[in-house]
Amino acid sequence: MSDDQVVPVEESKLKATIEDKLFLVKYKPDKESHIEVDQAKFKADTLKAVLYICPAKTYELNEETGECMVAFENCLECGTCRIACSEYVEWKYPRGGFGVQFRFG
Amino acid sequence: MSEEEKFDCIVVGAGPAGLSAALTLAKAGVEVAVLERGDYPGAKNVMGGILFTTMLDKLIPEFWKSAPVERHVTHRRFSVLSKDGEVAVDFKTAAYNEPPFNNTWTVLRAKFDRWYGDQVEEAGAMIIPGMMVSELLLDGGRVVGVKTEPGGDELNCDCVIVAEGANSFLAEQVGLRQPHDGKHMAVAVKEVIGMPQDVIESRFHLNDNEGCAYEIFGQAVQGTFGSGFLYTNKESLSIGIGSTIHDMKKNQLNPNEVLEHFKNHPAIAPLVRGGESLEYSAHMIPEGGYSHLPKLTMDGLILAGDAAGLVNASHYHEGSNLAMASGVLAAETVIAAKEKGDFSDATLAQYRTKMEGSFVLKDLKKFQKFSQFLIDNPHLLRDYPDSMVGLLTDYFRISEKPKAQIEKEVFDRFKKEIGIFNIAKDLYKAWRATR
Numbered sequence: 001m002s003d004d005q006v007v008p009v010e011e012s013k014l015k016a017t018i019e020d021k022l023f024l025v026k027y028k029p030d031k032e033s034h035i036e037v038d039q040a041k042f043k044a045d046t047l048k049a050v051l052y053i054c055p056a057k058t059y060e061l062n063e064e065t066g067e068c069m070v071a072f073e074n075c076l077e078c079g080t081c082r083i084a085c086s087e088y089v090e091w092k093y094p095r096g097g098f099g100v101q102f103r104f105g
Numbered sequence: 106m107s108e109e110e111k112f113d114c115i116v117v118g119a120g121p122a123g124l125s126a127a128l129t130l131a132k133a134g135v136e137v138a139v140l141e142r143g144d145y146p147g148a149k150n151v152m153g154g155i156l157f158t159t160m161l162d163k164l165i166p167e168f169w170k171s172a173p174v175e176r177h178v179t180h181r182r183f184s185v186l187s188k189d190g191e192v193a194v195d196f197k198t199a200a201y202n203e204p205p206f207n208n209t210w211t212v213l214r215a216k217f218d219r220w221y222g223d224q225v226e227e228a229g230a231m232i233i234p235g236m237m238v239s240e241l242l243l244d245g246g247r248v249v250g251v252k253t254e255p256g257g258d259e260l261n262c263d264c265v266i267v268a269e270g271a272n273s274f275l276a277e278q279v280g281l282r283q284p285h286d287g288k289h290m291a292v293a294v295k296e297v298i299g300m301p302q303d304v305i306e307s308r309f310h311l312n313d314n315e316g317c318a319y320e321i322f323g324q325a326v327q328g329t330f331g332s333g334f335l336y337t338n339k340e341s342l343s344i345g346i347g348s349t350i351h352d353m354k355k356n357q358l359n360p361n362e363v364l365e366h367f368k369n370h371p372a373i374a375p376l377v378r379g380g381e382s383l384e385y386s387a388h389m390i391p392e393g394g395y396s397h398l399p400k401l402t403m404d405g406l407i408l409a410g411d412a413a414g415l416v417n418a419s420h421y422h423e424g425s426n427l428a429m430a431s432g433v434l435a436a437e438t439v440i441a442a443k444e445k446g447d448f449s450d451a452t453l454a455q456y457r458t459k460m461e462g463s464f465v466l467k468d469l470k471k472f473q474k475f476s477q478f479l480i481d482n483p484h485l486l487r488d489y490p491d492s493m494v495g496l497l498t499d500y501f502r503i504s505e506k507p508k509a510q511i512e513k514e515v516f517d518r519f520k521k522e523i524g525i526f527n528i529a530k531d532l533y534k535a536w537r538a539t540r
């Protein structure tokens with residue numbers, strides 16, 4: 001094989017970003033959120049761990065208002081936020097039949 | 106609800122604990138309903154992927170002939186990663202190829218639990234999916250039923266077996282446990298990566314239905330208190346990481362980024378290369394062990410499985426077996442209570458006695474100090490892996506340097522970085538922690 005022949009490399013089917021990974025997950029989103037954030041306590045918290053510790057990056061900072069935005073429909077239902085940030089996150093299970101429905105688990 | 110429609114027992118959660126309880130109850134002719142918040146048993150259930158099946162084989166003899174299990178594990182591997190290397194203990198044996206296959210199987214829970222649910226229904230239990238128990242109903246301190254969502258329906262029963270998993274809302278409602286603290290609760294994330302069967306078997310040196318289980322410490326989780334894992338299924342790999350929420354929070358780590366770091370480590374990347382991500386999941390693991398066990402019963406209620414914190418978080422990483430055993434013992438307790446016509450705490454407390462007599466609490470008791478030992482000595486998982494790989498890298502480096510000089514330099518480095526006294530002390534403490 002000469003040097004100028006380029007072998008096409010198949011695009012990796014492994015996912016790296018959280019957006020790509022959540023795309024693989026089957027959800028049945030409810031209309032109402034199962035997550036509440038106490039915005040005043042969130043703003044007062046300096047570490048804001050909920051922004052990085054959630055495996056699904058469900059929580060995002062609104063740079064303008066300083067508030068915590070919650071994409072509850074992305075939640076993988078592990079409950080980590082409830083343990084790590086109990087001061088300002090109130091997390092419950094979604095109502096029966098809603099939320100994540102794992103195909104492999 | 107009328108008196109006729111009252112169940113003898115309601116089980117909350119269709120996981121290994123809840124389904125094993127329901128199966129045992131149904132076989133004994135007890136009227137039991139399993140309430141599951143997912144669309145089917147397994148829809149919400151996640152674990153790394155090793156199902157230990159000593160209990161299952163008793164409940165459903167030779168289950169492997171019909172159950173959707175993936176591979177039986179004949180190859181165990183424990184290793185530590187440094188930033189660029191790995192040191193491993195590797196064990197395999199064909200002795201595990203004979204029934205009951207060492208009671209160790211890789212499974213995908215959404216598939217396995219669904220099958221298990223079918224067996225439980227066939228035995229006569231009722232499984233009601235899509236129903237989340239939001240609250241326990243109490244009458245003068247006694248549990249008399251459950252309230253469900255959506256709908257707010259109330260179901261009555263003589264006894265509730267709470268097998269709701271790591272998020273133990275109901276146990277907290279009745280004061281049996283406090284919300285966990287982050288030092289004794291781990292968060293784990295996992296990916297199922299599709300790969301052709303022949304690639305898996307040649308890449309991991311497996312014959313036919315053999316499988317392997319890799320447990321990987323150190324830089325797998327960036328030196329935190331946790332580990333990575335890699336298990337082979339029939340046509341996929343289960344790969345993931347887990348660490349205590351305390352360590353993740355303190356080190357400002359995102360679980361998915363830790364998993365990506367692990368997947369891209371030079372020792373791991375060739376194992377997953379060419380695969381196709383099929384699903385991503387997350388779950389918590391209650392690792393408090395024996396010293397953090399809640400009170401397991403009250404009037405009309407028994408806790409089982411993860412809801413009771415029944416996880417052996419030592420290198421054995423056993424949870425499913427303990428869950429199944431606790432479900433069976435909970436059911437046996439309920440059967441005896443029904444015969445006696447008494448579901449008071451005094452009668453149900455027999456459950457704790459049964460558990461103390463079984464491997465469930467014997468194992469948790471044996472390892473109760475082990476987790477604390479690792480928490481108290483973070484250098485073991487943070488610093489030792491780098492030192493070990495560094496020492497071996499120097500030892501095996503080929504040059505014109507005389508071997509005697511290399512040995513002396515490596516030994517000097519060992520004395521400086523680890524020290525004979527320190528390693529002797531750590532080994533002694535580790536041994537003490539498992540007595």
